[in-house]
Amino acid sequence: MAPFAHARVDLDAITSNARLLGELAGGTPLMGVVKADGYGHGMLPSAHALIEGGATWLGTAFVKEGLELRRAGITVPVLSWIIPPGEPVGEAIEADIDLGVSDRAVLAEVVAQARRLGRVARVQLKADTGLHRGGVDPAEWEPVVEAAARAEEEGVLKVSGVWSHFACADEPGHPSIRAQLDAFHEALEVVEKAGLTPEVRHIANSAALLTLPEARFDLVRGGIASYGLCPIPNFDVPGLRPAMTLESKVALTKRVPAGSGVSYGHRYFTRSETTLALVPLGYADGVPRAATNKGPVLLGDARRVIAGTVCMDQFVVDVGDDPVAAGEYAVLFGDPGEHPAAPTAQDWAEVLDTIPYEIVTRVGVRVPREYVGGV
Ligand SMILES: Cc1ncc(COP(=O)(O)O)c(C=O)c1O
Numbered sequence: 430m431a432p433f434a435h436a437r438v439d440l441d442a443i444t445s446n447a448r449l450l451g452e453l454a455g456g457t458p459l460m461g462v463v464k465a466d467g468y469g470h471g472m473l474p475s476a477h478a479l480i481e482g483g484a485t486w487l488g489t490a491f492v493k494e495g496l497e498l499r500r501a502g503i504t505v506p507v508l509s510w511i512i513p514p515g516e517p518v519g520e521a522i523e524a525d526i527d528l529g530v531s532d533r534a535v536l537a538e539v540v541a542q543a544r545r546l547g548r549v550a551r552v553q554l555k556a557d558t559g560l561h562r563g564g565v566d567p568a569e570w571e572p573v574v575e576a577a578a579r580a581e582e583e584g585v586l587k588v589s590g591v592w593s594h595f596a597c598a599d600e601p602g603h604p605s606i607r608a609q610l611d612a613f614h615e616a617l618e619v620v621e622k623a624g625l626t627p628e629v630r631h632i633a634n635s636a637a638l639l640t641l642p643e644a645r646f647d648l649v650r651g652g653i654a655s656y657g658l659c660p661i662p663n664f665d666v667p668g669l670r671p672a673m674t675l676e677s678k679v680a681l682t683k684r685v686p687a688g689s690g691v692s693y694g695h696r697y698f699t700r701s702e703t704t705l706a707l708v709p710l711g712y713a714d715g716v717p718r719a720a721t722n723k724g725p726v727l728l729g730d731a732r733r734v735i736a737g738t739v740c741m742d743q744f745v746v747d748v749g750d751d752p753v754a755a756g757e758y759a760v761l762f763g764d765p766g767e768h769p770a771a772p773t774a775q776d777w778a779e780v781l782d783t784i785p786y787e788i789v790t791r792v793g794v795r796v797p798r799e800y801v802g803g804v
Contacts, residue, residue, distance in 0.1 A: 434677035440478040441802030442670035447482025460486035462652035543585040553590030558612035598636035674763030692737030715791040725772035727760040729753040
């Protein structure tokens with residue numbers, strides 16, 4: 430039996446997006462970013478779909494995610510980049526996962542684990558070029574690079590990559606972009622002087638991939654765009670296909686008189702006698718409570734707005750006198766190519782003052798992912 434609600438994920442859309450991103454990047458190899466359960470789309474199916482579309486690398490935030498890819502038999506190079514104390518660094522080395530190194534302590538831990546295992550660890554040194562989040566601070570860059578070079582000479586480590594991340598690539602023309610590119614070039618010079626020969630140098634996320642050819646280097650990291658969503662508001666990328674559709678059957682409908690207060694706190698009142706439709710998805714499923722009286726929904730061929738407070742498991746839509754019945758599907762967001770009237774994750778992001786990343790990644794575990802397409 431079909432579930433009452435699901436996030437339908439079109440794997441062919443992910444494959445086609447990967448292909449498109451490869452073309453838009455002028456053939457620069459693509460790393461498909463699959464962290465956070467493939468931005469909520471399902472990590473393993475998304476990884477396979479991205480590889481099918483030509484991605485030659487995969488990127489995850491955590492080693493645990495990288496190990497899951499390996500356990501599933503995925504053999505393409507994988508980079509995992511957040512290494513808090515206690516991460517299974519040894520397992521990562523054994524699984525041939527590239528480790529993103531952002532400070533001396535992590536480098537020392539990787540070297541110690543590689544010596545213990547008698548293996549060569551693959552390390553990608555991350556330079557902080559101005560995001561001031563992860564990455565080695567410029568003042569620390571030389572000593573860290575030199576320490577990595579010594580470990581490479583010792584034969585316990587290979588500096589497989591050097592990389593960084595933009596702060597404002599989603600605002601093309603932002604002055605920090607130029608400054609970060611310059612800082613990245615300087616960081617690369619230090620690496621070259623130390624005699625290191627990384628296989629890949631990379632800094633571009635989806636926004637830079639789409640707008641900044643000089644940020645391509647040897648690899649581009651495509652996250653949100655792989656899933657068909659654009660990181661830059663009001664920036665059209667013809668051919669990009671949103672892969673996720675979030676929809677739910679209406680659980681029940683009821684007629685109520687004018688002046689009825691709806692849902693917790695009575696934050697919505699009916700203007701006239703009307704039909705209310707109950708959609709069994711709530712904030713526990715990733716529909717933000719902030720979507721109260723704001724979230725757009727396609728129901729009964731018309732686009733409407735959530736009526737009243739979003740609850741943990743449900744919300745209400747006022748459908749007026751339209752003949753909406755229990756069992757009909759309400760579409761919260763999807764691909765406009767498939768449902769021209771349906772809201773998009775970008776529409777949700779705009780009404781909630783957030784970004785589409787947050788809309789798709791927060792779809793909860795209670796919502797089954799239903800896959801279409803794929804090999
Ligand atoms: C280090 C790093 N690289 C690449 C990405 C992918 O970014 P995007 O989804 O904007 O393409 C992310 C996402 O947050 C990231 O943290």
